[in-house]
Amino acid sequence: MKVPGLLTGLAVTLRHLLRRSTTRQYPEVEPELPPRSRGVIALHADNCTSCMLCARECPDWCIYIDSHKEPGADGGKAHNELDRFAIDFSLCMYCGICIEVCPFDALFWAPTFAYSAYDVVELTHERDVLGTWLDAVPEPARAPIDATAAEAGAMVPDPMAVAAGRVPASRSGAAPEPVRAP
């Protein structure tokens, strides 16, 4: 007879009956995601120099960048002016290589995930939409940890980056690895 095994089976189902079920009521109850969830890629267009590194490293070739060279005012230094920056999320496989490779911190992971569409064409998002997701990007956790060090003057944001306007004032914590002052 296999009676002990049969009783164990009954005990397992009874235990699950008495336990809280794991179902999440998604549309009614928003999920509590970890703050660094990789939901969508946000663009800080002001930081972008149209260097094309992200577009070239992208395994799916789903980043579209158009730009032109703008001569500097009064014969100053010329710079690249971004005309179009779009990510096709129907192709994107969320590998995050573009974010890793961006040397100017123009791309960020945002936890927003509810941007499905009825047509694949609508999944190609232009720079204005990519920019709106920037609000959802959490502030870096590093800033408060280093706060005491920063107060002591040991740590300062990269002055070059701030001068070039690549680092927004509100987002200075997300700047490239701060240079330790000698």
Next chain:
Amino acid sequence: MAIVLDIGIRLAAVFVAFLTLPLIVGQMEHKGMAHMQSRLGPMHAGGFHGWAQLVADGVKFAQKEYVVPAGADRTIFGLAPAVALLPYLLVLLVIPLGPGLVGLDLGIGLFFVLAVLGVGVLGSVMAGWASANKYALLGGMRSAAQLMAYELPLVLSAASVAMAAGTLSLTGIIGAWSPWWLLAQGTGAVIFFIAGLAELHRPPFDMPVADAEIIMGPYTEYTGLRFAFFLLAEYAGIVVICGLTTVLFLGGWRGPFLDEQLGWLWTLLKVFALAFVVIWLRSSYPRLRADQLQRLAWQVLVPLALAQLALTGVLKVAVS
């Protein structure tokens, strides 16, 4: 005139019970099985925890087209759901709910119940044969084999109760019941319950409708309301088998106190507790194979039922 009114009220009450109790059991299965699998089950229909899910299912079934396969025996195909469903309605008529609360107090109640219960299985055999579908035929044959195997322990364990009570009347059996029966007839109760589950094709005895092997067995070709009748028959069958187990082995309306006033409550509590066990078994155990099914019936249940019958006989002689 008063008699006609009395009969009318009793019939109406049985019919209402026939339509509501299976739905309550069905909803209990939806929710209970879901939670046993760490799910929530239906949550939307009706607003509060999906209480109207089965009503919504019924509306959906009623809207569907009635399709008959080209090669099917139309008459038998159309009759089968009624043959599967009606016996349970007839059995419900004689199951007592409380003292005096019975549709029809039949002197040979137990005999009637056992005879009519066997007819219900014929519905799935008819459906399997008439569908002109090999899966349906396989399911029908499995259903027939299962009926042959499990009818015997069912009848033997019921006979043991009849012998102990000295009557075939269901109300008489409840009257003769004593708490000692839980001990003396315990084996018979388990055998009766298991054999009843097998008659209903409930998991783990759902080989005739094994959806992973033969789609839906005899019900493969059925659509719409007729398919819903087969489903209703299954849940009505649960109510009937649990009700019979309650009446025969658990003392029916006899509870800890106020049997006269609260008898119906004790009966319903016992029936739903047993229905919960049916659901519990379904979500706990895998399906039995054909050979395991036959071995359980002939090598375990039938000898045990015969031993129970002998024990009851010895006790009857020893006590009197």
